[in-house]
Amino acid sequence: MKLQLVSLQFVIKWLLICIIVGFVVGSASAFFLVALDWATHYRESHTWLIWLLPLAGLVVGGIYHYWGASVAKGNNQLIEELQKSTQTIPLLMMPMILVTTVITHLFGGSAGREGTAVQMGGALADNLYLWGSKLTGKLGFKRDTIHFDRKIILIVGISAGFASVFGTPLAGTVFALEVAIIGKMRYEAILPSLLGAIIADYVCQSVWHVGHTHYVVSEQTTLIPTSLVWAMLAGAIFGLMGLAFAKMTHAWGNFFKQKVSYPPLRAVIGGVFVAILLIGFKAERYSGLGVPVIVEAFQKSVNWYDFLGKTFFTSLTLGSGFKGGEVTPLFYIGATLGNTLSTIIPLPLSLLAAMGFVGVFSGASNTPLACTLMGIELFGAESAVFIAISCITSYLFSGHIGIYASQIVGGNKAPMKEINEFF
Amino acid sequence: MKLQLVSLQFVIKWLLICIIVGFVVGSASAFFLVALDWATHYRESHTWLIWLLPLAGLVVGGIYHYWGASVAKGNNQLIEELQKSTQTIPLLMMPMILVTTVITHLFGGSAGREGTAVQMGGALADNLYLWGSKLTGKLGFKRDTIHFDRKIILIVGISAGFASVFGTPLAGTVFALEVAIIGKMRYEAILPSLLGAIIADYVCQSVWHVGHTHYVVSEQTTLIPTSLVWAMLAGAIFGLMGLAFAKMTHAWGNFFKQKVSYPPLRAVIGGVFVAILLIGFKAERYSGLGVPVIVEAFQKSVNWYDFLGKTFFTSLTLGSGFKGGEVTPLFYIGATLGNTLSTIIPLPLSLLAAMGFVGVFSGASNTPLACTLMGIELFGAESAVFIAISCITSYLFSGHIGIYASQIVGGNKAPMKEINEFF
Incomplete structure (x- = not known):
């Protein structure tokens, strides 16, 4: 005892x-x-x-x-x-x-x-x-x-x-x-x-009675062999998207560090570009957290390029020195990318939005189980298997560079050869 | 790439x-x-x-x-x-x-x-x-x-x-x-x-169209400070129960090994005891898988001693050399123990049955995340937090001896002193 x-x-x-x-x-x-x-x-x-x-x-x-x-x-x-x-x-x-x-x-x-x-x-x-x-x-x-x-x-x-x-x-x-x-x-x-x-x-x-947005997966589907393969394809795309986002944020950061030696000026220049582009293109849907667009992505078709717009504006905002997190933008990018993929992948729109919401984040953060649990907590246990496929496949395809540069690689994602230690 | x-x-x-x-x-x-x-x-x-x-x-x-x-x-x-x-x-x-x-x-x-x-x-x-x-x-x-x-x-x-x-x-x-x-x-x-x-x-x-039993948690509750502490107490009891089950199964195994040198005779003697006691006490609810009793434990009060009966009969059955698994009996023991605990712990009966169902198994098998996910898959995301508290607290209190004797201890469950490696 x-x-x-x-x-x-x-x-x-x-x-x-x-x-x-x-x-x-x-x-x-x-x-x-x-x-x-x-x-x-x-x-x-x-x-x-x-x-x-x-x-x-x-x-x-x-x-x-x-x-x-x-x-x-x-x-x-x-x-x-x-x-x-x-x-x-x-x-x-x-x-x-x-x-x-x-x-x-x-x-x-x-x-x-x-x-x-x-x-x-x-x-x-x-x-x-x-x-x-x-x-x-x-x-x-x-x-x-x-x-x-x-x-x-x-x-x-x-x-x-x-x-x-x-x-x-x-x-x-x-x-x-x-x-x-x-x-x-x-x-x-x-x-x-x-x-x-x-x-x-x-x-x-x-x-404190501070609540959170609810997202609804309105249409479920059952797992059959074809939907498994489609879900894995979507997961792989989400992983590549997570990688692209991480690389782009790092790239903007390096770009500003090289070109602008006085740090406070970096965010000024970044701010000029973001402001001009946001207003010039009437692109306010890419500013801030973007929660309304995320909600929309669960309900109806959004612009096919929304995920690209958000990737551009967030990586520029954060890379030039503004503060905040990457995760809600990653939810946005994932949900709108999933929404766009529903035009070619035969899975329900809201399910693909949910899979992207957590899937892109899973790839960019290398935390597949946390993202699977998040998907279950936000969207319910009915979507659990599709959520897990999305998060785990994404994790596999997102490489070893995530949004957190200090992460150590503790295990091979796709081990094709014998390694010394497994457990 | x-x-x-x-x-x-x-x-x-x-x-x-x-x-x-x-x-x-x-x-x-x-x-x-x-x-x-x-x-x-x-x-x-x-x-x-x-x-x-x-x-x-x-x-x-x-x-x-x-x-x-x-x-x-x-x-x-x-x-x-x-x-x-x-x-x-x-x-x-x-x-x-x-x-x-x-x-x-x-x-x-x-x-x-x-x-x-x-x-x-x-x-x-x-x-x-x-x-x-x-x-x-x-x-x-x-x-x-x-x-x-x-x-x-x-x-x-x-x-x-x-x-x-x-x-x-x-x-x-x-x-x-x-x-x-x-x-x-x-x-x-x-x-x-x-x-x-x-x-x-x-x-x-x-x-093959082979389905599974559905268990229903009919009454939910919200997490408040008192219910958190009650849920942790229940989890600790489930962990001790898991440990007791593992020890009892090992003990029967050792007992038969010491007393009966001819192995096939062990299960004969075990079988004699099990048969006499099952029939003598009209205790057929403890034979087999016991799925009907598990279902009952989600619906109404069962005998307060059902978890003891099942522990006794399963440990004797398996310890003397019969075959099968430990897990469905652990579900039975956990669900009935949770049911019994509902007389003193102010949480809904069906929720406590669900928490015990996966909680005792978590303690006995040392797999807290698998058991949490199982609870979510079987009982839905609404119970997720209570399920997780049960499985993780149980894991902490079940010691390093589980039903799988070959498990290696890879990390301290309750580290109170500095250890060399953390991650």
Whole structure:
């Protein structure tokens, strides 16, 4: 029974920690979602704000240039700390990413929110842990577990942020376990990750009453041999799309770094291009999160090129230095690409939109199980098999370069030769 | 694009292999389920057959004693081959486990079916691969991948068997990846595992029209702080139950090995006890798979001691040498234990039955994600969070001894101290 007593101690300890972290991170996500909602609606009713996007770029770029060196790596910084615990994430990460993301959205940049939620979660959790361990240290507790526990606490912060910003606790749980290493998952932190995700999601939805968009897969189909092959084809296309998105974002980033030596100017130039193109082409459907277009993609045919437009505007927005996440744009790109594919692939339109929604994200983030669970949480268990085919095939075709440059390759995606270690 | 071409080659190769393996294993499962159904109904209408259980034990024990030395380790043999590829599983495993399981059920032994399905799947897949590689070798293809591919093919066989016997393709996919090592999962075989599971399930359900029992969680509840803690308590109890079941089965096994030196006699003696007790106590609800009692446990209160009765009869049946699986009895034990717990835990009866159904299995098999997915596939996404809490908490409390003795501990379940490697 010794192991059970250790388990009991472990569960109680992490339940208490997760209540605190989950409450704080869930509240931060709720505040962020409300702020984002306000920014989105305010911009929609004041479209001239887009003309100020270059100025917003100067502010965002300037903030990170002058004060943000220690937190500029964002999600990658969290992933690196997960891989090798070195030092506490500066708490500064949280207000900086929050403010700059809201600015990005207020002025019409094309970006997401998961990066923000995950960075807020990671920074808050890590600092709460630091304060807590100082406090318990003063109270006389030993602290030999600090580096190990820090990895768990970062996982809790990431899962709490992800779960609460999307309303998908199981996806958050697995995302935080999956994201650090491609092709490998370990279970040491599985319970803390689950508790952080559940509690943060509960706090956001039930304490602060901040809800999430519902997407409906209106038409199901059964799996037959032909639909299996079509679904795999769609998944492969989603994977290539995820790869293309990651490459394009990296390419814009490198382009601006080479051409513009003064960092705050990068987002100004990016902002000029985004603003002119958004307004010139009346392309406002590509600004901000784009949730209305995502909803539309589940209901009727959208422009066949919407996925290209969103890829262009988001990679340019983020690559030039604006802030936010990649994930909601990836949902947008996936849902509209799935919608477009429904003209040639004989699967229901809303099902293909759902498969793309999570499938492109799966390829770009290399987290196939988290994305499968997210698809089930958002679209229901009826679509589960098609969702899984999409996410796993996409993962296989998206290569080893994802949106998170710091991910380590822990396992071959498509092993054709003997390797030394399998398990 | 080189990696994508390798991926394409990998996907096409494994799709073709999985079509063959999935068809054969799905067909075997369908045949097995029909045979099991026949045996169960025949016994139910000829209850005197239970008196012949000792004779059945002699036959089952004798078959394995005289002809089965090379396949007697069953599931553990597959797990060991996954860990270290040494030699092809004898095809003999398949007819032996099939025949002896049907005999066990026909004469009223208390056992399951997943062990049988998984062993049939593993043996068939491994031998199909052997023939295939001999054939392609004659055709001039190189075979330097044989040991590596064998592990993937075994995973495909296990996932195909598991998925088709329960009608849960995603659970089968993850079960085969999770089962070999406690606390670790690698993704090299994730697509083949998914394809094997989906195709075998399709063949069983849609080609042969062999369906599965539906369990209904009639009453949902929302997660609030108190219900989270209650759900964790239930999960911990399910984990301890899983551990107790595993220990009791091992204990009966050791007892018979020590006391009875002639192996075929063990199941005779076990059969005498099981038959006398089943008939003497009118305890037929503990014989066979017990599906009707599982269904009942979702609908109304069952005997509070049903989980103890089933634990006793199954551990005695399997520990003395009868054949079958442990999983359906674990579903039975979990569903009835959850049902009993509903008298003290304020969660809906059918939800607690569902949580126990997968939760006890999760603890006994150390496969928390597979069990969570199984819960979602069987009971729907509405129960997903409660299911996950149950499966993951149970996994934490069930210790490192599960029903599969050959599992390696790859990660600490409740790490309280720094360990060298995390990911």
